[in-house]
Amino acid sequence: MKGFSMTGGNKSPSAGYLFVWTNVDPIHEVDFNKWYDREHVEERVGISGFVSGIRYVALEGNRRYLGLYRTESLDVFGSESYRQAFAHQTPWSVTNLGRMQNSMRRVCTVVAETGAGTGAFLAVLRLGRPAGPGDLDMLCHEARDLQTSDGIIATRVLLPDAGLSSPLPAEQTEGRILDPILVVEATSEAAAARAAYRPKFGGVETAEPSVLRMMWQMTDKDLATARTTAPQSGGAR
Secondary structure (H helix, E strand, C coil), rough: CCCCEEEECCCCCCEEEEEEEEEEEEEHHHHHHHHHHHHHHHHCCCCCCEEEEEEEEEEEECCCEEEEEEEEHHHHHCHHHEEEEECCCHHHHHHCCCCCCEEEEEEEEEEEEEEECCEEEEEEECCCCCCCHHHHHHHHHHHHHHCCCCCEEEEEEEECCCCCCCCCCCCCCCCCCCCCEEEECCCHHHHHHHHHCCCCCCCCCEEEEEEEEEEEEEEEEHHHHHHHHHCCCCCCC
């Protein structure tokens, strides 16, 4: 299929994704969003090896906010700059990380991708069980099939890394499943919903299908430009 690629093998290291899905008590929602928009996304995208950060809000599903960060590879999550980011959290970060509810944090490798680009809407589908024989092939097949659908511009099959996907403080650890995730980039809510709720996905029922709308995106290039053009204190005015 056009645009389809499998990662791994003799190719360069596959891209990584940090996938953070959460709720927050409505009483803290204004400050939570301000923190994400004014501090947290910029901090993460500013880490060496991070490529982009995107915020989504769910239109349907059990969790309201999704932060999706692409990295050059999984190696980023073992880097000194990433460790330093965790070791030096701001008080604002500590407060809002503690406000997260029903959280889900996954660090994933990209198993396969189709298409290109970022849609205005996103469908998220979880397998609901650890990957067994044939499951990744099935998800890749479904991704290729979805890529041919109207309104779908890209898909990605993500596989959580057990060693890197440490839970957030608010995440339920009992019965925690590190299952594959299929994310589908769509141009409309209707196209995303068709992907999320297609019957018997690959012959099995998926867990927690959800449709989300993109709130905003920051890339490493956006951040570099902003830092270059930011007014400098002092000097001529």
